[in-house]
Amino acid sequence: MVHAAAAGDRYADGLLRERASAVGRAGALFLDVLDPDLVVVTEHAGLLDSEFLEEIRGAAVGVCHVCGDPERIVSPLAGTAALPVAAGTIVLNPLFRGPLATIEREAGG
Structure with missing residues (x-):
């Protein structure tokens, strides 16, 4: 799916962005409950393409109450x-x- 998105498939790109947003919102819950210094996200699309990691970060910071720094969310x-x-x-x-x-x-x- 990541390769299809990279090749210009808009549907695949949209699905991956939707998934990245869901992962980011889930990460925000984790951040709100535990407030760790760092969250390592192993979501596959985010590992292969930094745009999807940015999508995860944006979604997390957008709903998180304790995290204003998207750099706390990293790939391994x-x-x-x-x-x-x-x-x-x-x-x-x-x-x-x-x-x-x-x-x-x-x-x-």
């Missing part, structure tokens, strides 16, 4: 690999927390 540094990287960190967390204990446990000791 991992880009489109964000979700696989996040999944990998969950799996590797025990190893990174206690490498020696993990090695001993796997060795049967």
Whole structure:
């Protein structure tokens, strides 16, 4: 869909903008409740095209009560690999927390 929008498909672009706006409004609720310093958004269109990230930011700031700074809403540094990287960190967390204990446990000791 992102590629179709990039190729000029107005319908695909409209759908992606509508979705980005919904993600932004949901992010605003998150900001209002928890007021974090930073919100990392992994919405796929926003990862591939910065215009959609701007749409997310605009929608969030437009309805948020505590966030006047759209720069608090960012894409992950991992880009489109964000979700696989996040999944990998969950799996590797025990190893990174206690490498020696993990090695001993796997060795049967």
